[in-house]
Amino acid sequence: MGSPFAALSAAPKPTEQQPQSQDRGILFYDLEAIPDESRYPKPESNELSSSIPDEDFRPDDILTDTKTVTNLQKWLKGHKLSGPQYARLLEQENQGDTVGRATAIDTIEKLIKSGTVEFDSWLKESSTNPWKARIVAFGWCIGNGETKSMTARNDDEERALLEQFWRLNTSDRTRCGYNICGYDDILVAMRSRVLGVEQRKLDFGRFSNKEAIDLMVKLFPSRKAMKCKEVAYALGIVPPAGDVDGSQVYWMYQREEMDAIAHYVESDVFVEQEMYFATTELWKF
Helix, strand or coil: CCCCCHHHHHCCCCCCCCCHHHHCCEEEEEEEEEECCCCCCCCCCCCCCCCCCHHHCCHHHHHHHHCCHHHHHHHHHHCCCCHHHHHHHHHHHHHCCCCCCHHHHHHHHHHHHHHHHHHHHHHHHHHHCCCCEEEEEEEEEECCCCCEEEECCCHHHHHHHHHHHHHHCCCCCEEEECCHHHHHHHHHHHHHHHHCCCCCCCCCCCCCCCCEEEHHHHHCCCCCCCCHHHHHHHCCCCCCCCCCCHHHHHHHHHCCCHHHHHHHHHHHHHHHHHHHHHHCCCCCC
C-alpha cells in the first residue's frame, strides 16, 4: 500500500516564475478542531448511551408489559435508550398486534430526533466556534515549500503544536489561509491562553490587516463567501484529501485515525497555497 501522502507530494508546485523572494515570507496554515469537552461536555445523546445494556434490551417485552400508549410513554420517560434501541422499539411497535399505534410511533420518533439533533448541534457549534473548540491538527508550509503537520491527542501535544505555531509565526512573516481572521487566528490565540502557551498579540482585523492574508476576505470582500473547497474546484485545484471535510474530523479522532487527520490538514494547506498563487495572478493582495 502506498503512502497516504503520495498525492500530496506529487501535486504540482508553483513555477519558478512566481515571486520567490516575497512568498518565502508567507506562512500558509490551517487548523483542524473538535469540541473541547473539558469545558463544553457533549450532551447526553440517544445516539451515544443507554440505561439498559443492549443484551438485556427486549422491545417485545416492553410493549407487552406497558400495553397502552400512556403506559409506554411513562416507561420511555423513565428510561434512556440508545438510537439503535429506539429504532428496534419502533420496528417492534410496527410489527406488533396493534400494527403501529400512531401516538406511540410519534413518541418514539420524537425521542430519536431530539437526541440526534441535540448531539449534532453540540458537535457543529463546538467544532466551528473558536471559543469552544480545541486543536487536533496544525498544518503549514512556508512560501513554496512542502506542507507539514502536527497532530494532538491531548493537552501536552496541543501545547507542543501551539509552540510550533508561534515559532513559525514570526514578526517578519505574513500568515495566509482561508477564513483565518474569523476562525484559525482566534482559535490559536484562545487555545494558547487556555493552555498557558506564551504568545504575542495577533491582528484579527478582516481588512487592512498587515499581518495576515485571509483568502476568503480577499476573494469575497462584500458578498457571501463560497466554501474553500468550492473555490478550489472553481480554480482547478484538486484537494489531495478528496472529498474529506471538516465535519468528519471528530469521527476520525474518535477512531484514532490521526494519520488521516494529518493528511487532511496538509491537504487544506496545499489548497490554500495553490489558491494564493492562482489568485494573485488575478488580484493584487
